[in-house]
Amino acid sequence: MLRYWTAGESHGKTLLGIVDGFPGGLEIETETIDDELRRRQGGYGRGGRQRIETDRVEILSGTWHNRTLGSPISLQVINKDYRLERLDDLDRPRPGHGDLTGAIKYLGSIRAILERASARETAMRVAVGALTKQLLEQFGIRTIGYVVELGGVCVEPRDAPLDDQLKLRDESIIYSLDPSRDDEVKQLIDETQKQGDTLGGVVEARVEGLPFGLGTHAQWDLKLDGRLAHAVMAVQAIKGVEIGMGFEAARRPGSQVHDPIQYDESQKDGPTLGYVRPTNNAGGLEAGMTNGQPLVVRAAMKPISTLAKPLESVNLSTKQPEAASYERSDVCAVSAASVIIENVVAFEVARALVDKFGNDSLQEMKGRWDLFHQMARQR
Numbered sequence: 451m452l453r454y455w456t457a458g459e460s461h462g463k464t465l466l467g468i469v470d471g472f473p474g475g476l477e478i479e480t481e482t483i484d485d486e487l488r489r490r491q492g493g494y495g496r497g498g499r500q501r502i503e504t505d506r507v508e509i510l511s512g513t514w515h516n517r518t519l520g521s522p523i524s525l526q527v528i529n530k531d532y533r534l535e536r537l538d539d540l541d542r543p544r545p546g547h548g549d550l551t552g553a554i555k556y557l558g559s560i561r562a563i564l565e566r567a568s569a570r571e572t573a574m575r576v577a578v579g580a581l582t583k584q585l586l587e588q589f590g591i592r593t594i595g596y597v598v599e600l601g602g603v604c605v606e607p608r609d610a611p612l613d614d615q616l617k618l619r620d621e622s623i624i625y626s627l628d629p630s631r632d633d634e635v636k637q638l639i640d641e642t643q644k645q646g647d648t649l650g651g652v653v654e655a656r657v658e659g660l661p662f663g664l665g666t667h668a669q670w671d672l673k674l675d676g677r678l679a680h681a682v683m684a685v686q687a688i689k690g691v692e693i694g695m696g697f698e699a700a701r702r703p704g705s706q707v708h709d710p711i712q713y714d715e716s717q718k719d720g721p722t723l724g725y726v727r728p729t730n731n732a733g734g735l736e737a738g739m740t741n742g743q744p745l746v747v748r749a750a751m752k753p754i755s756t757l758a759k760p761l762e763s764v765n766l767s768t769k770q771p772e773a774a775s776y777e778r779s780d781v782c783a784v785s786a787a788s789v790i791i792e793n794v795v796a797f798e799v800a801r802a803l804v805d806k807f808g809n810d811s812l813q814e815m816k817g818r819w820d821l822f823h824q825m826a827r828q829r
């Protein structure tokens with residue numbers, strides 16, 4: 451089983467990750483992991499923290515001459531903004547954070563909660579996801595994440611080949627697939643910042659080149675749709691997850707939702723094995739298994755909870771009404787969320803991939819992949 455853990459506080463010395471069950475024999479490029487970390491730090495609307503950090507990953511174990519050994523891989527991203535020991539506690543919990551609930555649950559300080567609840571931890575989730583993306587690429591599986599809505603402004607994704615979409619996304623300061631809308635969104639973020647307020651939005655992750663049959667219909671906790679929803683929902687500030695047509699499917703009759711099945715002999719050597727679908731409203735998943743179509747997952751992010759013009763709160767010492775505490779903060783981090791969602795989705799896909807094709811060595815995985823496709827074509 452492929453799994454990972456993270457450790458580290460927002461202003462602690464370092465962020466750590468341990469990835470267990472990763473196959474041996476894959477040559478790892480740390481530069482591409484760093485590229486993803488850099489993207490996570492970017493996007494218009496971020497706060498001062500991102501100017502301090504220049505995240506870089508260091509692989510501390512599990513590789514030899516840059517190749518994975520099949521043993522646990524440990525990763526580190528050092529916090530340049532390490533100053534935890536010098537930081538004071540907060541006394542006025544911020545609505546939308548775990549400040550109040552965490553301080554009561556653990557009978558302790560707000561600082562103890564916010565340091566770990568902070569989305570700084572997602573730097574490690576991105577590093578782990580970016581590591582697994584290198585495994586997926588070995589099988590021609592590729593991912594992209596982008597913003598489709600910000601502060602109520604919809605930026606429709608452009609239907610284009612993945613390489614063109616990646617180019618468009620990288621041109622956009624908000625990581626959408628339509629850079630011509632950047633100015634409009636930038637203005638909205640600037641105005642919101644002036645008002646001391648914050649914004650949320652919707653991001654989409656897409657995975658192409660998937661084989662049939664990742665995940666399973668057979669047991670609830672192994673269904674890939676469920677695992678994806680868990681991984682995506684567990685990202686800070688994510689409050690909704692959709693797969694394919696998502697909630698819209700609930701409003702339509704079945705004839706306008708389900709994707710007809712056709713056969714095209716000329717595509718039998720591709721991931722669809724020739725079974726083409728004129729639409730992909732299911733978002734690449736049926737009964738918890740990939741169906742050869744691209745995977746499409748969307749996530750709704752709430753607006754950032756720390757407001758420069760703080761909401762009403764209570765001083766925990768005096769119990770008197772006071773404005774919530776303010777910690778240096780982003781105005782909008784939806785672009786960063788698109789990077790995080792892409793990478794946590796990549797991890798879940800990689801996990802399902804090793805569940806199906808084994809994880810002792812890359813070589814064996816490739817052999818089993820070829821054998822499966824050979825057998826499936828004869829089905």
Ligand SMILES: Cc1cc2nc3c(=O)[nH]c(=O)nc-3n(C[C@H](O)[C@H](O)[C@H](O)COP(=O)(O)O)c2cc1C
Binds near residue numbers: 546568752756778781
């Ligand atoms: C990329 C990213 C950056 C974030 N930056 C901030 C921030 O600067 N200030 C803040 O108050 N919340 C920020 N958040 C949201 C909080 O981490 C999150 O709302 C909080 O931990 C409570 O968790 P919950 O929203 O999942 O309930 C960010 C979230 C993400 C995904």
